[in-house]
Amino acid sequence: MRLSSKHLTLLILAAIVLVAPLGFPSNFYYRIGSLIFVNGLAVTGLVILIGFAGQISLGHAGFAGIGAYACALAPQYLGLHPALAMLLGTALSAAIAWLIGRPILRLQGYYLAVATLGFGILVTMVLANEAPITGGPDGHDVPELGLRKLLETIGIDLSNAQFWYAFTGLFLLAGAWLALNLHDSPSGRALRALHDSEIAARTVGVDVARYKLSAFVLSAVYASLSGSLLALMNKFITPDAAGFLHSIELVTMTVLGGASSVPGAVAGAALLTLLPQVLTALQDYEHMILGLIMMLVMIFMPAGLVPSLSRLLRGRT
């Protein structure tokens, strides 16, 4: 029964990714779709950290920044192919997450929040201040990934926007698949157990520090890949990708969608990526309405979008 619920979730996600373009009147919509997927990937990582393991991070955009700048700088200074640069960024993010996670994951609640916040700010400062290398606040060019050209030679001809829609969509689906696997695995149970009661988790033999660290490193990898994809898609990156506001945005998406729900990650990313686009029609009132919608969702759906809606649907049928 559990197995089929995992496959059902994946099937629905895949269907949405495949079917949505049928209603796209222009390339602009493909771009918005790709942005949702890129954000959704980072948010899926945060679902593992916040929703499964119950640990907060207000600095995960820092890892997105590391992933993004790896794609910008490694090709220029190390002569790496952008795809390899992406892997390098991922490895670097994982290593940094492992190093800083060991001391700071001993902290709980808002102390952990402030420590991770500090990490995010640190990354932004370095990226903004090391202007000779990073280009500073003005940003840095990112080379072409080149995969689209490769696909063209074998007869698959996609527009740039279509290619990124498909490519980021694949990453999101793979990320969701892994997160769903983890949820119902022994490691996932250990993470959810320590979320509910650390002392009871220790008592059944869970090495709490190790599992927290694993979740932290994994979520950093998700954020880093998300940052790399954003950089390669935009072919340009600024330190804002690592900034405080981006971190907050990611956590907000996680909570709005339903912190412990993998499809919720996609819903949260979609809501907060789409709404600002839709609300631009309201001009001056845009931010007010956006804030109001966020508050209403949290008041009436305290468990987040997807868990609350699915409970409602199950109650009706």
Next chain:
Amino acid sequence: MPLLRVEGLGIDFGGLCAVNDVGFQVEPGEIVSIIGPNGAGKTTLFNMISGAYRPDRGAVALDGEPVTGMAPHLLARRGMSRTFQNLQIFQKMTVLENVMAGCHLKERGNFLADLFSLPATRRRTAETHTTAMQLLERVGLDRAADKEASSLSYGALKRLEIARALALGPRILLLDEPAAGCNAVETEEIDHLIADVAKSGVAILLVEHDMKLVMRISDHIVVLDRGEKIAEGKPETVARDPKVVEAYLGIQTKEASGHALG
């Protein structure tokens, strides 16, 4: 050699001596109960033995090896399992998942293998699924397996916690007031369960307020008062001990002894 040996154990909280110089032994298959008035230090003693607190004095040895102040997850690997006075259930997991989490030491494996749901992971999950269902049957919760734990009644949660503690396959089980808040029927079920577990060779250390239960199932009783051990022995010996009667009632008469513990 005793399975658990506690010697001269003591801890202070900010200058207040909570437990002082407590010692006793537990053999495999034996049920040892710790009793005493409220605030006597029973749970504190439990927390020191199970690694939740680091004792200031004394030593704990499991199977002859020193384990004083060892982290709870390492004690679990050596076969020590416990339940909590004020329930520590994984509320947002299902009843079945709670017990499966209890099998952690048997089912844990490579984090990456779990991430990719490799065959090894699926096999381990299937194995613990079977074990957990058997344990749920044993405590009479198999029909609630797929319910969220938070939806269970208090008595059912008490039994769930025992099932989770048994999932570890412990050599010694520490039960902190397993019958607290349970009605007479539930208490009797727990009573049978404990006796059953002990019969299979597991040593049991019990903190319990229900004197009938304690007198009925204990092989050995340790009495604490104000952090110190005041008496120790077989149930019938302890029940007649004037010091024990005084600790419970504050008076020292033969009638009181009869009313209190008889």
